[in-house]
Amino acid sequence: MSSKKHWSWSILLVAASVLTAGCESPLIETPPVQTVQRGFRGLGMVEIYNPDTLAAQAKINEPAAVQPLPAGGPPASSQFKNLKVLGNLNVSEFTGLMLALTAWVSPEQGCNYCHVEGDMASDNIYTKVVSRRMLQMTQEINQNWKTHVAATGVNCYTCHRGQPVPPNIWFTNPGPRTAMGPMGWRNGQNAPEKNVGFTALPYDPLTKFLKNTNDLRVEPRTALPTGDNPKSLVQTEETYALMVYMSKALGVNCTYCHNTQAFMDWTLSPPQRTTAWHGINLTKELNNNFLEPLQPVFPANRLGPLGDAPKVGCATCHQNAYKPFYGALAVKDFPVLATKKH
Ligand code: HEC
Numbered sequence: 647m648s649s650k651k652h653w654s655w656s657i658l659l660v661a662a663s664v665l666t667a668g669c670e671s672p673l674i675e676t677p678p679v680q681t682v683q684r685g686f687r688g689l690g691m692v693e694i695y696n697p698d699t700l701a702a703q704a705k706i707n708e709p710a711a712v713q714p715l716p717a718g719g720p721p722a723s724s725q726f727k728n729l730k731v732l733g734n735l736n737v738s739e740f741t742g743l744m745l746a747l748t749a750w751v752s753p754e755q756g757c758n759y760c761h762v763e764g765d766m767a768s769d770n771i772y773t774k775v776v777s778r779r780m781l782q783m784t785q786e787i788n789q790n791w792k793t794h795v796a797a798t799g800v801n802c803y804t805c806h807r808g809q810p811v812p813p814n815i816w817f818t819n820p821g822p823r824t825a826m827g828p829m830g831w832r833n834g835q836n837a838p839e840k841n842v843g844f845t846a847l848p849y850d851p852l853t854k855f856l857k858n859t860n861d862l863r864v865e866p867r868t869a870l871p872t873g874d875n876p877k878s879l880v881q882t883e884e885t886y887a888l889m890v891y892m893s894k895a896l897g898v899n900c901t902y903c904h905n906t907q908a909f910m911d912w913t914l915s916p917p918q919r920t921t922a923w924h925g926i927n928l929t930k931e932l933n934n935n936f937l938e939p940l941q942p943v944f945p946a947n948r949l950g951p952l953g954d955a956p957k958v959g960c961a962t963c964h965q966n967a968y969k970p971f972y973g974a975l976a977v978k979d980f981p982v983l984a985t986k987k988h
């Protein structure tokens with residue numbers, strides 16, 4: 647009798663630990679999860695904030711404390727031999743920017759991460775060639791994508807965070823080919839993949855929507871199947887996979903951008919959805935006009951499993967915050983990064 651009791655207790659214990667293992671600690675401990683109502687009351691447009699996650703996030707999202715040098719000295723182009731982007735700066739500003747690039751991208755490696763030792767003018771090192779294009783990309787984002795980045799803007803640190811290879815880049819993902827060994831076909835889904843929250847959704851929505859096409863809309867506009875909605879279940883799953891990726895990239899719920907009464911309806915959606923729409927187009931431009939064309943410049947060990955160039959996603963800039971650095975201004979101290987016509 648007593649051993650039977652013992653057994654049932656241990657089964658209960660095991661069951662309880664299995665059940666709670668998936669829970670985040672604030673559900674069972676203090677401090678409690680906070681919910682903030684963002685839409686009209688009664689609509690369930692709620693954001694959930696977990697204090698532990700927020701504290702970890704705050705650390706990642708501190709902007710770099712890098713100061714520019716005051717303007718001074720002759721034009722940099724008169725002193726240096728091989729300037730294609732920064733020639734209009736004066737020597738003091740130029741030096742300040744080189745110090746900033748080092749702090750943002752290669753603080754441990756130093757100047758020579760991008761320079762051939764003893765010959766600063768040489769382009770015979772791929773990191774310098776890439777950096778020059780990165781300067782132009784940063785100017786393009788800040789000058790021509792104010793619909794997305796507003797006056798906040800981005801600098802190298804927004805993506806790089808003190809590392810030569812930014813933490814949240816992606817490649818076209820061929821994924822596991824088969825379900826169970828050589829039998830079965832996964833169709834690019836039904837395998838746990840971090841980008842889509844370990845769901846059964848297609849695991850590479852990024853190549854499709856952040857590089858190739860804009861074809862995201864899947865909801866029918868009429869109640870009955872009257873032929874205006876040619877989208878398949880597979881296409882719907884791809885859209886949802888991207889939505890899961892975007893929500894994770896920003897650390898928000900679907901209701902940050904949608905009223906779940908009707909996901910498709912723009913008039914019911916918060917303004918953030920429009921910003922996100924520009925963000926999708928911005929990300930595509932960065933991948934198609936800047937990263938992918940650099941493919942031949944990158945060494946083989948920087949390329950993806952299919953030989954493609956590393957690419958930018960929402961998470962590359964946002965790093966799980968609704969705004970990178972929670973909105974701290976990123977370009978105001980370095981006007982050369984704000985426009986191509988500096
Ligand atoms: C993340 C890459 C990167 C780092 C780190 C970097 N630079 Fe540069 N540097 C560049 C690029 C790109 C150019 C070319 C800019 C242009 O074409 O307008 C350049 C150009 C120069 C030039 C001009 C050379 C010439 O004659 O044309 C000098 C001098 C220079 N850098 C010094 C430095 C110093 C000193 C440091 C370290 C404090 C440094 N750089 C760190 C990317 C970098």
Ligand code: HEC
Binds near residue numbers: 774776781800948
């Ligand atoms: C929108 C995001 C983004 C911004 C902003 C950005 N980069 Fe990059 N950068 C990338 C990505 C993606 C790569 C490719 C990663 C790789 O090289 O494997 C990259 C690669 C590089 C590399 C090559 C590193 C290596 O070891 O292969 C250098 C150097 C670099 N960036 C410098 C800069 C500089 C300097 C700036 C600011 C003027 C800048 N980046 C701004 C996303 C960004």
Ligand code: HEC
Binds near residue numbers: 890910922
């Ligand atoms: C950061 C903002 C944002 C978040 C978060 C977000 N979405 Fe979206 N969603 C959009 C945008 C923007 C579009 C429209 C894209 C377009 O039309 O090109 C869209 C489109 C959709 C569509 C297609 C609507 C149609 O017209 O057919 C569905 C369905 C959808 N989202 C569901 C979701 C779900 C489910 C979540 C949570 C997992 C989510 N979204 C999270 C911004 C967001």
Ligand code: HEC
Binds near residue numbers: 958
């Ligand atoms: C090049 C960097 C970069 C990329 C890539 C990027 N964003 Fe942003 N995003 C920003 C910056 C900077 C802001 C802040 C703008 C501001 O202060 O209003 C922002 C703001 C937003 C906002 C508004 C947040 C709010 O509360 O007002 C949304 C939503 C958003 N981004 C969604 C996305 C989505 C979705 C993607 C990918 C499809 C994306 N972003 C890709 C840099 C980026």
